[in-house]
Amino acid sequence: MPGFKTAFQGYGVRFSPFEDSKMAVATSQNFGIIGNGRQYVLQMTPQGLQEVRTFDTVDGLYDCCWSEENENILLSASGDGSIKVWDVNAPPQANPLRSFEEHKHEAYCLHWNQVRRDCFLSGSWDDTIKLWNLESPHSLRTFAEHSYCVYAAQWNPQQADIFLSASGDCTVKVFDTRQPRPTLSLSAHQHEVLTADWCKYNDCLLATGSVDKSVKVWDVRAPARPVAVLAGHGYAVRRVLFSPHAETLLASCSYDMTVRLWDFAAPEEAALRVWDHHTEFAVGLDWSPLSEGLLASCGWDGMTWVWHSSADPRQA
Amino acid sequence: MEKAAQRQKVLLSHLASAHGTPEVAPQPTSAESHDRRAGDLDDVVIVSTCRTALCRARRGGFKDTPVDDLIAAVLKDTLRRTGIEPEAVGDIVFGSVMGPSSQRANELRMAMLFAGFPHTVPVHTLNRQCSSGLQAMASVAASIKAGYYTMAIAGGVEHMTSNPMNWEGTVNPRVATCQEAADCLIPMGITSENVSAQFGMTRAEQDAFALRSHRLAAAARAAGKFKNEIVPVETVLKDANGEERRVTISEDDGIRPEVTLATLAALKPAFKKGGSTTAGSSSQTTDGAAAVLMMTRREARRRGLPVLAIFRSFAAVGVPPAIMGIGPVAAIPEAVRRAGLGLDDVDVFEINEAFASQALYTVKKLGLDLERVNPNGGAIALGHPLGCTGARQAATLINEMQRRGKAARFGVISMCIGSGMGAAAVLERDFSDDAERSARPATGVHAGLSRQFAG
Numbered sequence: 001m002p003g004f005k006t007a008f009q010g011y012g013v014r015f016s017p018f019e020d021s022k023m024a025v026a027t028s029q030n031f032g033i034i035g036n037g038r039q040y041v042l043q044m045t046p047q048g049l050q051e052v053r054t055f056d057t058v059d060g061l062y063d064c065c066w067s068e069e070n071e072n073i074l075l076s077a078s079g080d081g082s083i084k085v086w087d088v089n090a091p092p093q094a095n096p097l098r099s100f101e102e103h104k105h106e107a108y109c110l111h112w113n114q115v116r117r118d119c120f121l122s123g124s125w126d127d128t129i130k131l132w133n134l135e136s137p138h139s140l141r142t143f144a145e146h147s148y149c150v151y152a153a154q155w156n157p158q159q160a161d162i163f164l165s166a167s168g169d170c171t172v173k174v175f176d177t178r179q180p181r182p183t184l185s186l187s188a189h190q191h192e193v194l195t196a197d198w199c200k201y202n203d204c205l206l207a208t209g210s211v212d213k214s215v216k217v218w219d220v221r222a223p224a225r226p227v228a229v230l231a232g233h234g235y236a237v238r239r240v241l242f243s244p245h246a247e248t249l250l251a252s253c254s255y256d257m258t259v260r261l262w263d264f265a266a267p268e269e270a271a272l273r274v275w276d277h278h279t280e281f282a283v284g285l286d287w288s289p290l291s292e293g294l295l296a297s298c299g300w301d302g303m304t305w306v307w308h309s310s311a312d313p314r315q316a
Numbered sequence: 317m318e319k320a321a322q323r324q325k326v327l328l329s330h331l332a333s334a335h336g337t338p339e340v341a342p343q344p345t346s347a348e349s350h351d352r353r354a355g356d357l358d359d360v361v362i363v364s365t366c367r368t369a370l371c372r373a374r375r376g377g378f379k380d381t382p383v384d385d386l387i388a389a390v391l392k393d394t395l396r397r398t399g400i401e402p403e404a405v406g407d408i409v410f411g412s413v414m415g416p417s418s419q420r421a422n423e424l425r426m427a428m429l430f431a432g433f434p435h436t437v438p439v440h441t442l443n444r445q446c447s448s449g450l451q452a453m454a455s456v457a458a459s460i461k462a463g464y465y466t467m468a469i470a471g472g473v474e475h476m477t478s479n480p481m482n483w484e485g486t487v488n489p490r491v492a493t494c495q496e497a498a499d500c501l502i503p504m505g506i507t508s509e510n511v512s513a514q515f516g517m518t519r520a521e522q523d524a525f526a527l528r529s530h531r532l533a534a535a536a537r538a539a540g541k542f543k544n545e546i547v548p549v550e551t552v553l554k555d556a557n558g559e560e561r562r563v564t565i566s567e568d569d570g571i572r573p574e575v576t577l578a579t580l581a582a583l584k585p586a587f588k589k590g591g592s593t594t595a596g597s598s599s600q601t602t603d604g605a606a607a608v609l610m611m612t613r614r615e616a617r618r619r620g621l622p623v624l625a626i627f628r629s630f631a632a633v634g635v636p637p638a639i640m641g642i643g644p645v646a647a648i649p650e651a652v653r654r655a656g657l658g659l660d661d662v663d664v665f666e667i668n669e670a671f672a673s674q675a676l677y678t679v680k681k682l683g684l685d686l687e688r689v690n691p692n693g694g695a696i697a698l699g700h701p702l703g704c705t706g707a708r709q710a711a712t713l714i715n716e717m718q719r720r721g722k723a724a725r726f727g728v729i730s731m732c733i734g735s736g737m738g739a740a741a742v743l744e745r746d747f748s749d750d751a752e753r754s755a756r757p758a759t760g761v762h763a764g765l766s767r768q769f770a771g
Contacts, residue, residue, distance in 0.1 A: 032327070034320040079323070106323070125326060147723030149326060168329075169721030187718060190622055191747075194330060211330055236330045255331055 003277070003303040003313065004049035008038055010298025012063035013284035017114075018071035020290035021045070022052070025304050026076055028060025037061035039076045041088055044306060055086050055095055065110035068117040073097075073134070075120065077107035083122050085134065102130060102139050109152050115160035123150035129165050131177065145173055145182050151194045152239075158203040166196035172208050174220055186223050188216060195239045201247035207264075209237030215252050217264045228264040232271050239285045245292040251309075253282035259297050261309055277305055277313040332748065357614040360457040361746065363621040364397045365711035366390055366547050367606035370568045370699040373476035377565035378603035381551040383415065383475040387427035390607035393547040394469060395432065398609055398621055402432055406465020408439040409456050411448020411472035413702035414479035417441070424473075443703070446670065446731050447632065447739035448472055449606060450706025454630040454741060456610050467611035472708070474701035476601040499637035500735045505587030505598065507734075508671035511641040512592045515677050519592040522672035523580040526597040526696045529669055533693025534573035541692055541719070542568065545711040570600045570699040597672035602699025606707035623746035624714050625727070629654035632739040641674025643738020644730040645681045651740035652728065659684065662742070663724040664716055666709040668731030669694035678730075691716060705731060710743070717745050 008027035016022035021044040029035030037057040042049045059079035067073035076084040081103035084096040103124035112120040119133045119140070127146045130139040148168035156162035161177045172193055174184040188196075189210035199205035205227070209215045215230040215237055235255035243249035248265035249272075259282050261273035280300035288294035297313075298304040307313035368386050371377035378386060387410065395402055408428050412420045421441045428439055444451040449472025456470040483501070491498040502510075511517065536542060548566035555561070575596070585591035586598065616623055631650035635643050644667055652659055665688055669675040679689055692712055695705065709729045717724040725747065730740035 033323050079319075147720060167721070168326075169723055171721055185719075187721070191332070192329065192722065211332060238330075 001044065001306050001313075002048045003305045004042060004051075006038070006040060006298070006302050006304060008036070008060075009280070009300040009302050010284050010304055011061060012077075013296045013298040013304060014064055014066055014286050015288045015290070015294075015296060016066050016071065017068055017289050018066075020288060023286070023296055023306070024064045024066060024074050025284070025298050026061035026064035027298075027302075028062065028079065030060075031300055032060040032062060032079065035060060037076070037078060039064060039074065039084070039086065040304075041074065042304065049304065049306065053088055055084070057084060062106060063109045065112050065120065067120075067134075068112045068114050075110050075112075077110050077122060079106045081105055081107050081124060081126065083107055083110065083132070098134070100132060100139070102142075103128070108150065111154050111163070113155045113160065114157055115155070121153040121155065121163060123153040123165060125149040127167070129153045129163075129175075141177070143175055143182075145175075145185075146171070148192070151192075152196050154197050156198050156203055157200045162203075164196050164198065164206055166193040166208060168192040168194075172196050172206070172218075184220055184223060186218060186220075188218065188226075189214070192236075194236055195252075197241050199242045199247060200244050207240045207242060207250055209240040209252055211236040213237065213254075213256075215240050215250065215262065217250075228270065230262050230264060230270050232260060232274070233258065238281070238283050241285055241287055244287050244289045251285060251287060251295060253285040253297055253299075255281045257282055257299070259285060259295070273309065275307075275313060278303060357612065357617070358461075359613040360460045360610055360627045361613050361616050361623045362608055362610055362625045362627060362710070362714065362743070363616050363623060364394050364609040365545060365606070365624065365707075365714050366393045366397065367545055367704070367708045367711045368549050368604050369546050369565050370570060370602050370604040370701060370708065371565060372570050372699065373480070373601040373603055376477075376569045376603060377553060377563065378475070378549070378551065379477045380554050380560075381475075381549070381603070383420075383473060383478065383605075384423045384427035384430060385551060386475065386549065386603065386605035387424060387471070387473050388430040389547050389549045390471060390605045391428055391431035391433065391469065394607045394609050398619075400467070400609070400619065400621075403434050403436060405433065405437050405467060405469055407456065407459065407468040408433070408437060409452045409468065409470050410439070410441050411443065411450075411452045411703040411706065412441045413443055413445055413448055413474060414476065414481060415474070415703070416479070417443070420473075444632065444739065445733045445735065445737070446668065446700070446702050447706050447733050447737070448703040449708065450630070450710070450729055450731065450739050450741055451632070452707065453608055453610065453627065453710060454632075454739075457627045457630065460610065460612060466615045467609070469607055469609050470707065471605065471607035472701075472704035472706055473605040474703040474705075475603045476701060477603055480601070496637055496736075502638055503587065504640075504670065504734055505593055507638060507640045508593040508598065508673045509588045509591045510639050511671070511677055512673040514639060515681075517592065517673045517677055519581075521676060522592055522597040523577060523594075525669075525672040525676045526580055527575060527577055529672075529690065529693045529696040530572050530575045531693070532691060533568070533571045533697035536692035537568060537571055538573075541715065542712070545715050568698050570602060571693070571697045593671055593673055597696065599668070599670050599695035599700035600698075602701040604699065604701040604704045604708065606704050606711055608707050608710050624718065625743040625745055628726075628742040628744045630739070630741045632733075632737060635736050635738060637736030640734055640736040641671055641732045642677060642681075643732035643736070644668075644674075644678040644740060645738070647738030647740035648678070648682060648728060648730050651730070651742050655726070655742040655744075657726060657742065662726045662728050663688060663720070664691060664713060664727045665689045666713045666727065666729045667694065668700065668705055668709065669696045670700060670732050672696060674732055706739070713743060717743075722747065
């Protein structure tokens with residue numbers, strides 16, 4: 001499928017959890033340094049990706065996330081610290097449905113709880129993570145445990161109350177929302193940790209990606225040393241995501257402009273694939289939860305691509 | 317526009333590692349010097365720190381342990397932690413204060429042989445009293461800079477069980493003609509009384525500071541914060557009946573979590589009638605050893621070893637011997653100045669608590685934020701093995717800064733020195749990058765597919 005060119009540069013891409021052909025792309029003008037933002041909703045058609053809706057914002061958008069309980073609800077994380085809630089089916093004047101304005105600096109990541117489905121997390125450059133519910137006008141809780149930017153917050157796919165966060169303070173922390181403090185603080189890398197994700201089949205495994213160019217896989221029960229270290233990226237790793245369909249498969253994207261596929265269970269030959277379809281930083285990445293092996297990526301070249309992991313994005 | 321500049325800074329720092337030097341530091345300080353120097357291959361860097369547990373002299377876990385076993389334990393663990401080949405070490409320099417000078421030099425030599433170093437590696441001890449462990453690091457840093465070698469181990473040791481503080485022989489009667497020379501003979505506890513009298517440090521605030529030290533140290537131990545720096549030592553311990561048993565000592569045993577203001581207030585002044593310094597607000601006498609592996613950044617990079625900290629500056633200064641405790645008040649600003657920094661740039665201070673009086677006076681006089689000082693307690697709770705202390709502080713400081721990640725860039729180690737001196741050093745965490753070592757070339761675009769994608 002040919003790539004889709006957005007007006008601004010891509011920061012985040014997410015497949016809809018309800019419709020296997022729908023996806024959202026968060027974009028920012030001027031590489032997110034200064035300017036506006038635009039949230040796209042795209043549809044995969046036999047002719048390629050087509051624009052369904054766009055929502056414009058005054059500041060750049062760094063991430064987006066679909067609701068897990070309502071197929072029309074979409075969130076965007078904005079550079080002004082706000083979180084916009086869109087209804088994809090509502091008329092333009094009804095959007096945004098809400099704007100949550102609590103973060104003091106850039107809102108950078110979003111993740112909806114996939115077990116309980118009624119709440120979501122936002123992480124920000126104000127060093128905090130906030131827990132939200134669409135029904136509440138204010139955040140339910142603020143987790144202020146990091147000492148530098150939070151770049152990722154991800155719910156555990158099996159434990160409804162557990163989530164992890166990755167930060168520029170070089171740690172990954174694991175939180176249980178029933179506890180007052182983090183249950184684990186993992187000094188995962190010597191450099192900023194830009195991304196982390198849980199394994200979908202083993203609720204004790206997580207992966208981290210860092211400015212040090214490596215991806216590491218950890219078992220939270222034995223946090224002293226990583227289960228695997230995956231080297232190959234030439235610059236910082238921007239996102240790492242476990243496959244929703246295979247326990248040991250991971251995808252990652254990087255400032256080195258590549259997207260890579262790994263099997264961490266094969267330590268010597270963990271690198272399975274390298275895709276170099278982006279011509280600028282590869283920033284956004286997602287696995288389709290519904291179609292096995294389907295990946296999407298977006299980047300600072302303004303391109304959004306969808307492809308199957310057995311193929312090349314430009315040929316498929 | 318400021319926002320845009322901030323964003324640019326955060327995003328640029330994500331690319332830091334690829335260039336060896338960061339174009340923009342993630343959290344720049346007012347310092348001009350560090351960006352200029354960051355990533356310099358001739359920087360002297362620390363790649364490993366470790367220490368034994370600190371155990372009370374005469375009553376603690378190491379009372380029956382030979383001093384060379386303590387040294388051998390930290391030397392051996394330095395090899396284990398870094399995987400360096402022992403014959404490549406250019407020198408082993410240990411601070412030691414009370415141990416008989418020549419005998420201790422011999423014991424260090426034997427200890428390194430026990431630890432598996434070949435006889436081709438040289439050793440020496442040095443003594444700048446309570447700063448000897450730090451002085452060893454400074455001397456190694458200077459020798460690396462001078463080009464004598466690219467890599468050496470600095471450390472310190474003290475076994476106060478077998479070498480208590482005392483004066484041997486007679487005193488030169490000429491001290492009667494020189495007041496300051498005579499002041500060098502004042503017992504340390506009395507110098508503490510002098511500091512509290514001269515600068516108005518009350519008993520109550522000294523007790524509160526001592527309590528803080530125990531509380532913080534107890535919390536740090538309970539949280540496992542010392543685990544990474546402590547090398548467990550297998551040794552023998554005699555019980556009250558002289559019965560020997562084999563034990564593994566892996567925890568500091570001077571920390572008293574149960575201590576309260578009331579128990580501290582009940583203690584009698586230890587050194588002077590009507591004085592304010594008690595056993596509770598003084599450092600403990602202690603057995604222990606610590607070792608630090610230092611090398612050029614070039615060497616660390618070549619070996620793929622992590623840079624835990626850069627040794628930025630060192631200063632030793634003199635103060636009046638009668639109030640030797642104020643040493644850090646003079647030494648810290650000097651070391652910080654030599655690093656091109658201001659006191660506000662320092663995120664964590666490890667200031668040796670010889671006495672609550674002088675440690676607290678240092679904090680007050682320099683206007684330091686107490687939150688940044690000895691966040692895991694100090695010598696009042698952990699103990700003060702004289703020659704070891706500076707190297708022990710390096711281990712504790714570096715581990716604390718690592719835990720804080722990007723929030724802690726600069727740290728200071730300082731202590732007062734008997735006979736009237738102070739020493740201080742500035743360490744900097746390395747936010748430039750040596751991660752090239754961990755990166756290897758990609759296996760190739762068409763590497764074999766896993767079972768999921770075969771066919």
